[in-house]
Amino acid sequence: MDPSYAMLIVMVVVIGGMMWWQSKKAKQQQAEKQDFRRNLKPGTEIITIGQVIGKVVEVDEQYEEIVIDSEGSKMRFSFNAIAREYTRPAYVSDDEVDENGNPLPDNADETPTDDAEAQKPIEGVTAEAETKSADNGETK
Incomplete structure (x- = not known):
């Protein structure tokens, strides 16, 4: 062969x-x-293939149709138009995280305790130099 x-x-x-x-x-x-x-049962939140999100109001198995309520508008769809069950994605506001995406402490006055860099003094800077820079060069 x-x-x-x-x-x-x-x-x-x-x-x-x-x-x-x-x-x-x-x-x-x-x-x-x-x-x-x-x-599908009434109350289930779904998303259609056309990206319409709503809650199931009525299911008609004989004609394979479903009625959903999307913010007050009731719409009738075929079973084939239902893509999947909808789960709302988690949303985090920019005001709730720092520039690295880490959650901010509950109290804005608190400093993070696990951040060693935030608590470490700057090398080469003395208390006198800090006082001078605060008073525009005048020493107390």
């Missing part, structure tokens, strides 16, 4: 295996989505 035929057979088997694996994975994902859509 010519080595090129053996290589061709191996490639066909590998490609066939990859196609089977992808098909199996796609069927599993489709089954999970169908199960999620069939088990």
Whole structure:
């Protein structure tokens, strides 16, 4: 047998295996989505494929439709339009973190106790030099 035929057979088997694996994975994902859509209950927060976010108000399994309330507007969608359950991402304001993204202490007057650099005195600066710089060069 010519080595090129053996290589061709191996490639066909590998490609066939990859196609089977992808098909199996796609069927599993489709089954999970169908199960999620069939088990939707009023009060569940969802997001549609069009990025509309709302809470489930009514589920009509006979016609495979769902009614959601999005900030006072009720809309009817097909089950196929539901992308997934919506979980609101965590939001942190810039006023709540320092420049490195670390949380600020609760009291703004507190200095972080675990930051050794903030508590270490500057080398070469004496109390007299600090007093001079505070009074624009005049010594007390």
